[in-house]
Amino acid sequence: MPKKSAPAISPIKTAILAQLFGSFMAGGMIQLLYPKLWQIPLAAALVQGICAATVGYKLESPPWWRWIHLAFMPLVVAASTLGIAPGWYLGAFVVLLLVFWRTDKSRVPLYLTNATAAEAVAAMLPSHPCHVIDLGCGDGGLLSQLARARPDCQFVGIEHAPLPWLWARLKTLGLPNVQVRYGDFWSRHLGLFEVVYAFLSPAPMAALWQKAVGEMRPDGLLVSNSFAVPDAEPVQTVDVADRRETRLYLYHPGAGK
Numbered sequence: 001m002p003k004k005s006a007p008a009i010s011p012i013k014t015a016i017l018a019q020l021f022g023s024f025m026a027g028g029m030i031q032l033l034y035p036k037l038w039q040i041p042l043a044a045a046l047v048q049g050i051c052a053a054t055v056g057y058k059l060e061s062p063p064w065w066r067w068i069h070l071a072f073m074p075l076v077v078a079a080s081t082l083g084i085a086p087g088w089y090l091g092a093f094v095v096l097l098l099v100f101w102r103t104d105k106s107r108v109p110l111y112l113t114n115a116t117a118a119e120a121v122a123a124m125l126p127s128h129p130c131h132v133i134d135l136g137c138g139d140g141g142l143l144s145q146l147a148r149a150r151p152d153c154q155f156v157g158i159e160h161a162p163l164p165w166l167w168a169r170l171k172t173l174g175l176p177n178v179q180v181r182y183g184d185f186w187s188r189h190l191g192l193f194e195v196v197y198a199f200l201s202p203a204p205m206a207a208l209w210q211k212a213v214g215e216m217r218p219d220g221l222l223v224s225n226s227f228a229v230p231d232a233e234p235v236q237t238v239d240v241a242d243r244r245e246t247r248l249y250l251y252h253p254g255a256g257k
């Protein structure tokens with residue numbers, strides 16, 4: 001059976017469209033069929049939520065987005081009755097932005113490699129001193145664990161979300177073999193590193209593979225936590241004995257050179 005292609009528009013645009021069209025549909029329906037419903041804002045918001053979720057479904061947004069569309073306007077209406085000062089909403093938005101940054105663009109949210117998976121990564125580093133990069137290093141937890149386990153190796157982390165970057169900087173301050181840089185890992189050449197670690201999402205894996213094939217040295221090891229590269233065979237997979245049953249995918253992207 002042919003694979004269903006992903007929707008052409010970005011998730012954030014789909015979400016905005018679903019909310020807007022949902023509002024127009026709900027507004028029109030309520031006005032035409034039962035204008036008295038405007039007097040019960042929560043009920044009107046629920047009708048908007050149902051319409052927005054339906055539009056989201058038609059636009060092929062993932063299932064969890066439909067629940068968000070359904071609940072969004074009712075929650076806005078419910079929250080507006082709590083009398084919370086608008087500054088708190090702005091503050092919460094700014095904090096979320098600083099933590100998750102442009103997840104709408106990168107399609108890579110923040111979640112962290114756990115200590116058991118980090119131990120498994122430490123065990124696969126070459127026995128000789130080497131250079132390791134963590135693409136999107138989050139809070140720097142993986143880097144600090146690896147750096148402590150292997151003081152003979154050099155570790156670099158790149159992070160573009162301001163708060164996790166700051167957190168990682170602070171966490172690794174006392175570790176002379178760790179550098180945490182602010183920025184976009186796509187602009188960092190991978191040829192210097194014997195080991196490249198990525199814990200991203202399915203979205204960037206094909207592009208990451210192209211980058212790794214073009215830049216990594218022939219013996220370089222790409223370790224991807226949880227997300228396989230589409231259409232590329234890993235040289236090995238490692239199942240970690242942690243609660244989330246982490247699988248690490250190992251590749252030699254530069255081996256064909």
Ligand SMILES: C[S@@+](CC[C@H](N)C(=O)[O-])C[C@H]1O[C@@H](n2cnc3c(N)ncnc32)[C@H](O)[C@@H]1O
Nearest residue numbers: 106108111112113136137138160161184185199
């Ligand atoms: C799933 S987290 C993994 C964090 C860390 N590597 C770990 O394993 O604990 C992915 C991180 O990549 C960051 N990120 C996503 N795209 C990025 C980019 N283009 N440049 C730098 N960081 C990026 C996100 O902000 C997030 O902190």
